[in-house]
């Protein structure tokens with residue numbers, strides 16, 4: 508993968524091995540990002556086409572500006588939309604069945620590092636956290652306008668944060684003095700209640716919770732998973748990469764419960780030590796594969 512690619516695709520070989528059951532036809536990349544996975548597959552399989560989703564317009568811009576992606580652009584259809592709307596988009600494109608679906612959930616390294624996006628607690632960025640910049644609700648709105656009870660619920664439900672109550676109370680106390688505008692401001696408030704233990708920043712879980720809430724990540728994931736039995740061809744597969752237990756639980760449960768799907772890997776697939784050394788982001792990745800059987 509060359510330096511043009513900011514995002515090093517996670518478990519790309521494993522995805523290739525498990526996802527590709529046919530070397531032609533339509534595949535869907537639900538989370539195009541910097542296009543790392545898509546490009547790998549398009550370069551290897553010359554007869555496949557990819558329907559690429561990303562709700563972040565920056566991803567579309569990178570697609571338009573990246574020379575390697577431009578070389579295969581005739582085999583990519585970009586849908587700037589939430590992947591929860593996958594069925595409607597395929598319908599519009601007149602595609603009834605696909606040969607495989609990939610999702611590499613969460614935010615990209617590019618989004619995390621972008622100073623204007625507000626995803627990282629180590630920054631003076633505005634508390635934004637929207638993947639889709641056209642969406643109204645930001646993390647700033649949630650932190651500055653939601654009730655103590657609602658914030659506590661978000662931190663507990665989406666961050667599994669055991670200090671949810673204390674952190675929510677502190678936020679409500681502090682915001683009376685003036686709105687909480689930046690990631691650093693919020694991090695400092697959290698650190699007044701929760702002290703660092705080891706290497707993990709005390710704000711990690713609250714930031715995760717806000718991001719999941721603002722982007723309705725779990726709702727979008729569930730909607731997309733529910734569509735899978737209707738859009739996969741018989742024998743085709745879905746490969747989902749998750750990065751925290753809340754997502755992984757939903758994927759595992761849905762693959763078991765949804766009609767016509769069979770889990771391919773009984774044991775979840777994780778990155779090799781070698782990959783983790785090169786790409787630390789892959790450390791928490793879990794890959795699950797399901798096949799459409801009937």
Ligand SMILES: C[S@@+](CC[C@H](N)C(=O)[O-])C[C@H]1O[C@@H](n2cnc3c(N)ncnc32)[C@H](O)[C@@H]1O
Pocket residue numbers: 514515516517537538539540541542543544545560561562563566588589590591611612613614615616638727728
């Ligand atoms: C981890 S990155 C994917 C990186 C990509 N696999 C690559 O190799 O470059 C996740 C991407 O999915 C997008 N995304 C996350 N949730 C989404 C959703 N519900 N609908 C559409 N795009 C989403 C994010 O904006 C981000 O660009």
